Amino acid sequence: MKQFLIFVKKEWLHIWRDRRTLFILVFMPIIQIILYGFALTNEVKNAKIAVFDQSRDEATRAISTKIAASRYFNIVENLYSYQDIEATFRKGKIRMAVVFPQGFRYDLLHSNHTQIQLIADASDPNTANTLTNYASAIINDYQQTLRPTESLLYTINTQVRMLYNPELKGAYNFVPGVMALVLMLVCAMMTSISIVKEKEMGTMEVILVSPLKPFRIIIAKTIPYLLVSMVNIASILLLSVYALKVPIAGNLGLLIAESVLFTITSLSVGILISNTAKTQQTAMFTSMMSLFLPTLLFSGFMFPIENMPVPLQVISNVVPAKWYFIIVKDVMIKGLGFTAVWRETLILVAMTAALLGFSIYKFKIRLA
Amino acid sequence: MRMLKILLWKELLQIYRDPAIIRILFIMPMIQLLILPLAADYEIKNINLGVVDHDHSEYSRQLVNKIVSSGYFRLRDYSATFPQGLKAIESGRTDLILEIPTHFERDIVKNNRSSLFVAVDAVNGVKAGLGGAYLQGIIQNYNQDIRTQWIQAQRFDPQPTIEIASADWYNPHMNYRVFMVPGILVMLVTMIGSSFAANNIVREKEMGTIEQINVSPIKKMQFILGKLIPFWLLALLVLTIGLLIARLVYGIVPLGNYSTIYVFATIYLLAILGLGLLLSTYAQTQQQSMLVSFFVTMIFNLLSGLYTPIESMPAWAQLITRFNPVSYFIEVMRMVMLKGSGLADIRYQILALIGFAVFFNGWAILNYRKRSG
Numbered sequence: 235m236k237q238f239l240i241f242v243k244k245e246w247l248h249i250w251r252d253r254r255t256l257f258i259l260v261f262m263p264i265i266q267i268i269l270y271g272f273a274l275t276n277e278v279k280n281a282k283i284a285v286f287d288q289s290r291d292e293a294t295r296a297i298s299t300k301i302a303a304s305r306y307f308n309i310v311e312n313l314y315s316y317q318d319i320e321a322t323f324r325k326g327k328i329r330m331a332v333v334f335p336q337g338f339r340y341d342l343l344h345s346n347h348t349q350i351q352l353i354a355d356a357s358d359p360n361t362a363n364t365l366t367n368y369a370s371a372i373i374n375d376y377q378q379t380l381r382p383t384e385s386l387l388y389t390i391n392t393q394v395r396m397l398y399n400p401e402l403k404g405a406y407n408f409v410p411g412v413m414a415l416v417l418m419l420v421c422a423m424m425t426s427i428s429i430v431k432e433k434e435m436g437t438m439e440v441i442l443v444s445p446l447k448p449f450r451i452i453i454a455k456t457i458p459y460l461l462v463s464m465v466n467i468a469s470i471l472l473l474s475v476y477a478l479k480v481p482i483a484g485n486l487g488l489l490i491a492e493s494v495l496f497t498i499t500s501l502s503v504g505i506l507i508s509n510t511a512k513t514q515q516t517a518m519f520t521s522m523m524s525l526f527l528p529t530l531l532f533s534g535f536m537f538p539i540e541n542m543p544v545p546l547q548v549i550s551n552v553v554p555a556k557w558y559f560i561i562v563k564d565v566m567i568k569g570l571g572f573t574a575v576w577r578e579t580l581i582l583v584a585m586t587a588a589l590l591g592f593s594i595y596k597f598k599i600r601l602a
Numbered sequence: 603m604r605m606l607k608i609l610l611w612k613e614l615l616q617i618y619r620d621p622a623i624i625r626i627l628f629i630m631p632m633i634q635l636l637i638l639p640l641a642a643d644y645e646i647k648n649i650n651l652g653v654v655d656h657d658h659s660e661y662s663r664q665l666v667n668k669i670v671s672s673g674y675f676r677l678r679d680y681s682a683t684f685p686q687g688l689k690a691i692e693s694g695r696t697d698l699i700l701e702i703p704t705h706f707e708r709d710i711v712k713n714n715r716s717s718l719f720v721a722v723d724a725v726n727g728v729k730a731g732l733g734g735a736y737l738q739g740i741i742q743n744y745n746q747d748i749r750t751q752w753i754q755a756q757r758f759d760p761q762p763t764i765e766i767a768s769a770d771w772y773n774p775h776m777n778y779r780v781f782m783v784p785g786i787l788v789m790l791v792t793m794i795g796s797s798f799a800a801n802n803i804v805r806e807k808e809m810g811t812i813e814q815i816n817v818s819p820i821k822k823m824q825f826i827l828g829k830l831i832p833f834w835l836l837a838l839l840v841l842t843i844g845l846l847i848a849r850l851v852y853g854i855v856p857l858g859n860y861s862t863i864y865v866f867a868t869i870y871l872l873a874i875l876g877l878g879l880l881l882s883t884y885a886q887t888q889q890q891s892m893l894v895s896f897f898v899t900m901i902f903n904l905l906s907g908l909y910t911p912i913e914s915m916p917a918w919a920q921l922i923t924r925f926n927p928v929s930y931f932i933e934v935m936r937m938v939m940l941k942g943s944g945l946a947d948i949r950y951q952i953l954a955l956i957g958f959a960v961f962f963n964g965w966a967i968l969n970y971r972k973r974s975g
Contacts (some may be wrong), residue, residue: 270904275914276728277728278728279753280914282913293627325935330871346763348763348764348765353768356771357936361646364645373766377762381762390741390744391717392737392742394738396722437734447911522782532641538643540648540650542641546640563725564694601695
């Protein structure tokens with residue numbers, strides 16, 4: 235036990251005395267959380283649109299003003315011909331064009347029927363859909379004000395309630411995802427070079443001739459990094475709540491415990507990479523390439539997993555970040571308890587055990 | 603000139619004789635281009651629907667059938683009570699509950715009005731917003747069906763009605779691959795350009811071979827050009843292969859001209875390679891240069907508009923994207939491939955990138971010292 239503690243202390247000194255790396259390890263997550271937490275959102279707002287108003291009357295002006303007043307739209311251009319629409323789209327200036335026909339108000343008052351055309355740039359399909367929906371809602375709203383109050387016959391009223399996130403904020407979905415991404419990358423990258431470094435520096439020989447068992451060596455290497463990761467978890471949670479304004483609806487203790495569990499999983503991934511790689515460069519490259527994209531793709535916060543082809547859906551199950559993302563969403567956003575996430579927790583525990591076990595099995599006590 | 607030729611020959615030989623580089627350069631991008639677009643499909647479909655039907659009437663069944671046959675929804679749960687339906691949402695089995703009250707049918711027919719209740723899991727705001735809107739659209743449509751069943755259609759609209767006709771230009775089938783493939787291609791070219799060039803000079807420093815170059819009569823300019831041109835050619839080659847894959851595998855034929863893409867790519871690569879070289883003049887070890895170039899490319903990629911729209915970002919983040927060459931190329935790539943924009947439409951972006959290229963390369967040349975230590 236004493237040997238073990240000494241070894242932990244040695245590892246700790248490695249980290250503590252390399253101030254520049256320690257600084258990067260502690261501040262990189264903070265910068266990333268702030269940058270991505272604020273900037274990554276698929277919420278649609280302030281979309282630039284153009285208006286082609288051929289009748290320029292009271293009604294069209296009222297609708298344009300209503301559209302411009304909403305936080306989703308920003309009218310940047312007034313167009314004067316159909317050719318202009320195409321040209322403005324090609325310059326990439328606008329996302330949607332609203333076209334009013336000639337005699338808009340006249341038709342509306344005399345024949346009770348008129349038309350508005352919404353032309354959306356559908357190269358980004360979801361944004362196009364969302365914009366068309368928002369604009370239609372605004373126009374319908376205007377239409378409602380024209381109508382007498384008596385209601386239509388045979389009407390079905392639909393009441394919609396948005397659970398957990400009534401304002402449909404993008405951050406509620408992205409912050410848990412960014413937490414998973416950042417923790418995974420930082421933790422795995424930290425440990426991924428730890429064993430390889432000893433190999434490259436030649437100090438591995440000293441460790442190998444010591445009476446420490448491979449099991450203890452690996453655990454001892456993880457513990458100091460776990461301490462650094464705890465600092466990261468704390469800063470990430472504080473930033474999420476106070477800077478990004480995503481409240482913790484569930485139990486804080488449970489959330490922290492799950493985060494620590496995920497950190498241990500990530501550290502084990504790093505240890506495994508470190509164990510199999512020959513040089514620091516390979517270790518770094520592997521951890522960057524094999525962790526960044528899969529975590530981004532398969533954790534489910536950016537791309538819906540249910541839309542992927544079945545083989546990819548199967549692959550997504552081995553990505554630890556997917557399970558952590560589900561846990562954080564359930565505990566932090568939905569405010570559920572342990573009974574809701576025990577299965578995901580069990581999967582993470584099993585993954586950690588398998589990763590550590592495999593690392594210990596692959597740990598060679600002989601050089602070359 | 604002869605000196606430059608010799609340098610170029612040396613670099614090309616070095617690249618050619620390193621099988622790992624060839625593998626990373628060509629096979630990895632191909633795999634990513636084949637897998638990523640399959641995974642990167644944000645289209646809102648396959649929404650899991652839970653139904654709580656208290657009415658069990660002809661009408662309620664018709665409504666549910668209509669919703670499921672729309673293709674956007676999958677009926678995943680049929681609960682007897684609302685709390686049970688809510689459980690299904692909590693466990694993530696369903697995204698949305700439709701509650702049909704008792705006497706739904708009777709209320710419509712006898713009282714002229716009835717109500718439905720919809721609860722949406724809104725953790726993912728966009729999915730919830732669109733899913734709710736789709737569902738409301740279907741319900742309104744169903745409402746219209748019932749009305750025409752009971753009332754004879756009138757020749758004139760009894761009330762002022764504004765008909766909304768919406769058109770989806772440039773991607774009428776709403777296919778996400780058309781949107782993602784050009785962007786992913788840019789990401790791949792960028793990763794090759796920046797990280798390989800950055801690593802290259804640092805490697806000479808670490809291996810000690812930079813000393814030989816330092817004592818030779820090679821000019822700074824020649825040295826930088828010698829490093830730049832081979833990777834510039836390689837990246838253009840990768841771009842060509844990528845465009846071929848886009849055309850053969852995904853059937854994406856640019857509306858605009860291929861030459862527009864190449865003109866822009868040529869300038870873009872100069873800027874990106876310049877950035878890589880600049881980083882490498884500062885880094886001492888490969889580890890440093892990899893860490894920094896990885897960090898920079900990650901920020902560039904995530905804040906480029908590839909995954910999330912730039913307009914939605916806060917103002918300060920939008921300002922960052924103005925200094926991000928990647929966001930320009932992604933914008934241009936999508937404009938040329940999907941909308942057929944020509945050189946005149948993208949002149950502003952071209953000017954910006956010429957600025958980047960001059961700035962990064964100029965700084966790199968100034969900062970490169972033929973002295974060690």
